[in-house]
Amino acid sequence: MAAHRFTCSLLFSDTARMLYIEFTDNMRYDTLETCHRNAFRFFGGVPREVLYDNMKTVVLQRDAYQTGQHRFHPSLWQFGKEMGFSPRLCRPFRAQTKGKVERMVQYTRNSFYIPLMTRLRPMGITVDVETANRHGLRWLHDVANxxxxxxxxxxxxxxxxxxxxSMLALPPEKKEYDVHPGENLVNFDKHPLHHPLSIYDSFCRGVA
Incomplete structure (x- = not known):
C-alpha cells in the first residue's frame, strides 16, 4: 500500500471554539489561501482578525519595521485586504495561545484521525487527502462542533x-469538499480515544 504524506490545517474561533480542519499534500502559499477560503465558507463569514504562528507562508520577517510591525508574505497581505481581515502573529512563547492550539490538535488526532485510520485500514482503504477531508467535514458537523x-x-x-x-460577509463560492447524503462514511464517537497510538505522533507535521 502506497504511503500518503499530508498535513492538517486547523482554524478555530477563540471565543466559540468553532473548529475547521483541512488536510493537504503540500505547504505552498496557494494551498494555504485555499484552506482559508474553504474555512471562511464553512464558518459563513470572514473574521476581522486572523492570528497566526510564525509560518513561512505567513510572515517573512517578524518585527521587520519595528516591534509588532511585521513583514508579512505579500500574497497573504493582499489576500487579507481582499477579504477584509487583518493578519496578526502570536507572541513568541505565549503558553496560553500555544496550549489552545495544542489541545485542538490533540482532540482532532484522538477523536478523528486515529479512529479514521484504525477503521479504514483493515478494510484496505487508504486514507489520502480526499478521504480525510470528506470524512473530516462530517466529523466537524456531527461531532467536533x-x-x-x-x-x-x-x-x-x-x-x-x-x-x-460580527463576521464580515463572504460572497458565495463553489465548495471544494462536500458531504453528500447517502455516502458511506465512518461514524465517529462523540468522545475522543484515550489511548493515542505512537505511530501517529507526526500528525499535523506530515503523516505517512
Whole structure:
C-alpha cells in the first residue's frame, strides 16, 4: 500500500471554539489561501482578525519595521485586504495561545484521525487527502462542533450563532469538499480515544 504524506490545517474561533480542519499534500502559499477560503465558507463569514504562528507562508520577517510591525508574505497581505481581515502573529512563547492550539490538535488526532485510520485500514482503504477531508467535514458537523466544550461549557455551534453576527460577509463560492447524503462514511464517537497510538505522533507535521 502506497504511503500518503499530508498535513492538517486547523482554524478555530477563540471565543466559540468553532473548529475547521483541512488536510493537504503540500505547504505552498496557494494551498494555504485555499484552506482559508474553504474555512471562511464553512464558518459563513470572514473574521476581522486572523492570528497566526510564525509560518513561512505567513510572515517573512517578524518585527521587520519595528516591534509588532511585521513583514508579512505579500500574497497573504493582499489576500487579507481582499477579504477584509487583518493578519496578526502570536507572541513568541505565549503558553496560553500555544496550549489552545495544542489541545485542538490533540482532540482532532484522538477523536478523528486515529479512529479514521484504525477503521479504514483493515478494510484496505487508504486514507489520502480526499478521504480525510470528506470524512473530516462530517466529523466537524456531527461531532467536533456539536459536543459540549469543556472550557466554554457550551456547544461551539451554539456559541457560533452569536459570534457569527460580527463576521464580515463572504460572497458565495463553489465548495471544494462536500458531504453528500447517502455516502458511506465512518461514524465517529462523540468522545475522543484515550489511548493515542505512537505511530501517529507526526500528525499535523506530515503523516505517512
Amino acid at each position: 456539536q459536543r459540549k466544550h469543556e472550557t466554554i461549557q457550551a456547544r461551539p455551534c451554539d456559541r457560533w450563532l452569536e459570534e457569527q453576527q
